[in-house]
């Protein structure tokens with residue numbers, strides 16, 4: 001009997017493993033079973049590996065113990081919430097006679113990245129090989145520790161220029177925290193800012209510490225600091241497997257892994273003089289990209305409005321896409337107002353003779369209006385104009401509406417005036433220049449003043465970037 005203990009506090013992984021093992025055993029004709037092991041006591045009743053509830057115990061759960069067997073060797077997978085439960089379950093040394101896999105970096109039982117474990121198990125439905133799993137478990141130091149809210153290495157799926165100077169960067173993320181619309185990422189734009197310096201290579205050979213910052217790193221043209229970008233979309237990966245046909249049972253596993261490892265999209269404008277965005281445009285699919293995030297405080301949409309008026313200016317518009325998706329899912333009526341100086345500054349693919357429709361929003365059946373200052377796409381004029389017309393014509397029903405915006409500062413300042421005039425709540429993302437992105441450098445401050453309080457400076461990266469426009473001192 002070979003026993004593997006998979007220890008994780010993450011319900012997502014528990015569920016995924018239960019699913020994965022069910023698929024595996026179906027394909028291999030193995031017998032499977034599951035048990036619930038609450039508080040360290042193995043409950044006697046057996047549950048199906050697919051069962052997610054135990055009516056007798058009034059709990060909703062995936063099984064904690066799954067076993068597979070067909071002759072020898074047999075495998076048991078214990079999926080446990082924490083080390084305490086593990087200790088209760090292992091009164092005798094040798095209980096776990098082969099592998100302890102810890103999928104949670106906070107304990108030092110050994111660590112394996114969950115995605116890697118799943119990939120290893122899924123690989124061509126090969127019989128699970130104890131040696132392989134053992135070596136994966138031993139290979140601890142080589143695997144970056146995924147943290148739920150901070151730094152991760154994403155896999156670039158696509159980095160395409162879809163219209164002039166505008167790129168869509170799609171990244172497969174691993175297990176990261178779901179971003180709230182309006183939150184941002186600090187992206188390492190240079191594919192290898194340090195690795196290519198001889199100083200770093202020398203250092204990397206000698207020990208595993210990061211090199212000191214001086215000389216080459218600071219004098220070079222490399223964008224050493226990360227650059228902030230908003231999340232434009234986030235969801236299950238749409239990646240297709242080339243190795244399996246769609247009806248192959250392996251496809252289920254691929255889909256499962258895709259579901260476990262969602263992808264996120266950043267839409268960015270490559271600035272002609274910008275070292276960061278120019279370096280970012282060089283990433284190709286298959287590259288690893290280092291990202292910190294999601295960071296900051298995104299939009300708040302509780303209490304839920306009946307109608308959401310989304311106002312985007314230029315490259316400020318992409319985060320409104322994620323917001324629109326979330327609001328539509330919550331049953332909110334969404335109206336989008338998009339503006340830019342000229343057509344080439346609108347970060348969307350347009351359609352129609354007057355280029356007044358955005359392809360993506362048409363697919364989402366989203367009511368939207370496009371404006372440009374010079375009339376090269378949609379209506380001529382500032383985006384605040386159609387918004388003001390809408391607010392005027394719906395004056396009586398604005399109580400359950402709310403404005404969400406992102407764009408250039410003058411546009412946001414004008415919105416603040418409209419929000420005041422029509423007494424409608426309005427939140428806006430302030431996209432100031434940032435260095436650290438998490439509150440350490442104080443390079444992103446802005447002046448705010450809440451009603452009845454003194455004016456003060458605040459850090460946009462931690463208290464924002466979403467702010468109630470009426471608290472921001474636009475002309476300070």
Ligand SMILES: Cc1cc2nc3c(=O)[nH]c(=O)nc-3n(C[C@H](O)[C@H](O)[C@H](O)COP(=O)(O)OP(=O)(O)OC[C@H]3O[C@@H](n4cnc5c(N)ncnc54)[C@H](O)[C@@H]3O)c2cc1C
Pocket residue numbers: 184223227228229230231266267268269270271273274275276277278315318319430431432433434465
């Ligand atoms: C929270 C947040 C979210 C953002 N989201 C996106 C996004 O989704 N897509 C996107 O394309 N850009 C976004 N930006 C702006 C993006 O961070 C900058 O375009 C990028 O850092 C420029 O880097 P660079 O090295 O290419 O140019 P830099 O050399 O840093 O700058 C080149 C020129 O652009 C100006 N500039 C740089 N950053 C800003 C800024 N934040 N506001 C106004 N002018 C600036 C500089 O003054 C300079 O003139 C966001 C910024 C913030 C703070």
Ligand code: FES
Pocket residue numbers: 433434435436437438439440441442443444445459460461462
């Ligand atoms: S970017 Fe460093 S404090 Fe905000």
